[in-house]
Amino acid sequence: MLKVKMSKSEVLENSIKSWNPGKTRQWQEDGIDFVMGERRGYYVFDMHGKELMNLHLNGGTFNLGHRNPEIIETLKDAMDEFDIGNHHFPSIGRAMLAESLDRSTPKSVRYSIFAAGGSEAIDAAIKCARYATKRKKVVSIQNGYHGHSGLAVSLGHVRYSGPFLSQGEPGLFIQVPFNDLDSMEKALSYEDVACVVIETVPATYGFPMPEEGYLMGVKQLCEKYGSLYVADEVQTGLMRSGKLWGIEHYDVEPDILVTAKGLSGGIYPIAATVVSEKAGGWMNEDGLAHISTFGGAELGCIVATKVLEISQRPEVVKNVEYVSRYLRTGLEQIKQRYPDYFVGIRQLGVIMGLEFREKDAAKDVMRHLYNNGVWAIYSMLDTKVLQFKPGLLLDKAYCDELLERCEKSIKEASQQPAFIN
Numbered sequence: 001m002l003k004v005k006m007s008k009s010e011v012l013e014n015s016i017k018s019w020n021p022g023k024t025r026q027w028q029e030d031g032i033d034f035v036m037g038e039r040r041g042y043y044v045f046d047m048h049g050k051e052l053m054n055l056h057l058n059g060g061t062f063n064l065g066h067r068n069p070e071i072i073e074t075l076k077d078a079m080d081e082f083d084i085g086n087h088h089f090p091s092i093g094r095a096m097l098a099e100s101l102d103r104s105t106p107k108s109v110r111y112s113i114f115a116a117g118g119s120e121a122i123d124a125a126i127k128c129a130r131y132a133t134k135r136k137k138v139v140s141i142q143n144g145y146h147g148h149s150g151l152a153v154s155l156g157h158v159r160y161s162g163p164f165l166s167q168g169e170p171g172l173f174i175q176v177p178f179n180d181l182d183s184m185e186k187a188l189s190y191e192d193v194a195c196v197v198i199e200t201v202p203a204t205y206g207f208p209m210p211e212e213g214y215l216m217g218v219k220q221l222c223e224k225y226g227s228l229y230v231a232d233e234v235q236t237g238l239m240r241s242g243k244l245w246g247i248e249h250y251d252v253e254p255d256i257l258v259t260a261k262g263l264s265g266g267i268y269p270i271a272a273t274v275v276s277e278k279a280g281g282w283m284n285e286d287g288l289a290h291i292s293t294f295g296g297a298e299l300g301c302i303v304a305t306k307v308l309e310i311s312q313r314p315e316v317v318k319n320v321e322y323v324s325r326y327l328r329t330g331l332e333q334i335k336q337r338y339p340d341y342f343v344g345i346r347q348l349g350v351i352m353g354l355e356f357r358e359k360d361a362a363k364d365v366m367r368h369l370y371n372n373g374v375w376a377i378y379s380m381l382d383t384k385v386l387q388f389k390p391g392l393l394l395d396k397a398y399c400d401e402l403l404e405r406c407e408k409s410i411k412e413a414s415q416q417p418a419f420i421n
Contacts, residue, residue: 007047008035008047012024012028031371032366032370034046037049039067041067042393043066044375050373052374053373053401053405055369055388055389056376056387056389058261060234060235060261060262061261061266062391063238063239063240063392064392067267070310071306074306075299078093078298078299084294084299085297087291087295091301093296093297093299093301096305097304102274104244106253106254108276109256109257109275111283112273113274113295114296114301115260115270117147118261120147120295121234121259122147122151123147123150123151123152125230125275126138126197127290128256128275128282129194129195129255131279132255132279135192135226138172138173139188139227140173141176141199144157144197144202144204145160145202146197146234150166153166154168154172154173174187178202179211181221184196184218191225193225194228195222195228196218196228197230198229199232199234201346201351203235203236203351204381206346206379206385206387207385209348215250215252216252222255228255229252229254229255230254231246231247231257233259237259238263239312240351241350242320242321242348242350244311245259246349256273256275256279259271265303265306268299269297270295270300270304272304319392320349320350320392323350323390323394324349327352327390330399330403331406338414342356342357343356350391352389356384356386357384361384362383365386366378367413368410376388
């Protein structure tokens with residue numbers, strides 16, 4: 001067993017010195033003095049033993065919990081025979097996962113292109129859309145986020161693209177307001193847009209919910225003007241919404257679907273861009289036009305296949321429905337007791353955002369939650385919204401404890417002098 005002798009203070013010192021000084025200092029300033037040690041199920045522990053209920057899950061990476069025993073066993077068994085593999089050749093792992101994705105995604109998509117992470121998978125989606133349409137422009141949502149890599153970062157908020165001068169060429173990356181079909185049609189009407197990339201429920205923006213008919217309206221506009229629809233399901237997929245893919249709630253058949261994070265089981269990094277025959281047509285012309293050494297690593301494929309199987313089990317689907325209802329009922333009761341402070345709940349299954357009245361209030365709630373043993377982070381682009389992301393396999397006892405800690409934290413935050421005044 002790996003034993004590293006390093007104190008918490010040494011970890012923090014080395015992180016400032018050699019890893020990421022700004023991020024390390026920011027959490028310290030926010031009152032989050034945490035260095036992850038043990039982790040199991042839906043709990044994580046500081047090196048000094050502080051327990052946190054994990055309501056962040058790294059955007060759904062730990063949908064099935066930390067170190068899920070079935071996932072661990074699957075990986076161990078796979079390591080007796082496989083490694084990363086060679087991305088040039090067909091393989092058992094890639095064939096299994098691709099077939100499983102073909103079977104479990106909308107009928108409009110077929111081929112799987114594997115990547116090591118969501119950003120790379122979004123890049124592949126844009127490349128495929130450009131190939132299929134012979135257009136370069138891409139439309140995304142204002143205040144969105146789709147990753148940090150070359151093309152993906154240009155789709156998101158300037159906070160992420162600006163420091164690296166990665167906003168993209170003027171006019172090539174267009175951003176429009178969410179839930180605004182008129183703006184979307186204006187952007188698409190010139191018939192020069194390759195694709196629209198939309199996170200089904202924009203997480204970093206604070207989980208605003210699509211208005212009735214909006215996503216279907218976007219899809220119809222794409223069809224009208226010859227653009228492809230890319231569903232970013234990195235955070236909304238894999239049963240978090242109560243369906244395997246969030247887009248299923250809106251009856252939209254995308255041209256391209258992107259999944260990542262939870263596909264890894266929290267154990268082995270892997271992502272997939274699942275594309276229509278049109279968007280993947282380049283593979284019949286030149287299958288080597290896009291390659292990724294670690295995309296579709298055979299160990300990752302075997303893990304991801306197990307993740308898909310677990311996520312679709314009837315008992316898991318039923319549990320997600322239960323947890324969604326149970327937590328919503330408890331949160332509504334808390335909201336009724338603090339109506340001047342806790343003002344809204346945005347929800348699709350266990351995709352949840354808790355809305356507070358004032359800007360930065362979610363930061364205050366986050367600090368109190370942390371002190372009371374819960375890890376949930378505020379939305380980076382809307383600091384009055386707390387990202388609240390329960391796992392798929394929670395039980396009633398966990399939910400009860402969570403609601404108790406949440407009410408205590410919200411009460412404490414609402415009684416701060418800054419809010420009272």
